[in-house]
């Protein structure tokens with residue numbers, strides 16, 4: 001079997017209109033991502049990264065353009081279908097963790113399974129296994145407000161994984177975390193990617209982005225560079241240098 005597309009975005013625009021102003025936040029973004037890729041998205045503050053990620057995660061719809069997620073056209077789905085896709089196909093990891101602060105790590109991880117109607121025994125089994133995977137076996141009963149930033153982010157990753165999503169979307173997952181802990185978070189993503197998860201991660205830091213196999217640069221709502229193209233251009237250029245010498 002060859003590579004298969006999991007995300008296909010064509011001519012996407014996101015425009016906010018008020019009475020006297022129009023803000024173009026995404027402008028003619030086209031993008032293809034295959035199953036199993038590890039993609040980093042970089043760009044200045046306000047360039048549209050989170051907006052794009054919200055659209056990719058079916059949390060928001062574009063003003064125009066089409067988005068196919070796993071061969072389904074997202075713009076044509078009902079609210080219920082969208083909610084189901086968000087819960088089953090996508091795992092979200094946010095910079096601010098978005099955990100319930102006074103509920104145990106274990107219960108936080110179980111939330112998406114509760115929504116999906118998974119049995120309690122199964123919920124417990126899965127949540128424990130994932131918290132072990134992210135190195136938190138000894139912190140399962142701690143609430144997030146008694147955990148470090150890196151530990152909270154690992155709870156958020158475990159929660160993102162409980163429904164075994166094909167895609168993991170992470171918006172600055174290491175943004176609030178000291179660099180040693182950030183390395184650990186990235187190692188978890190790399191392991192997940194090896195296991196076949198598609199990962200799309202926004203980051204400001206180029207040393208974090210280097211861990212991805214493909215880096216997409218966004219500026220003013222446009223893709224200005226895509227890692228794969230960039231590599232190909234370099235190969236072509238070096239070939240031409242060899243030829244002309």
Ligand SMILES: Nc1ncnc2c1ncn2[C@@H]1O[C@H](COP(=O)(O)OP(=O)(O)OP(=O)(O)O)[C@@H](O)[C@H]1O
Pocket residue numbers: 016023025043044045046047048049050051052
């Ligand atoms: N509801 C809205 N109405 C108008 N403009 C908006 C709205 N929401 C977001 N924007 C604008 O969209 C632009 C892109 O925002 P976005 O959050 O996608 O940026 P970002 O690249 O994630 O930035 P950062 O790195 O700071 O997180 C910003 O300039 C923002 O002001």
Ligand SMILES: [Mg+2]
Pocket residue numbers: 049050051171
């Ligand atoms: Mg952002």
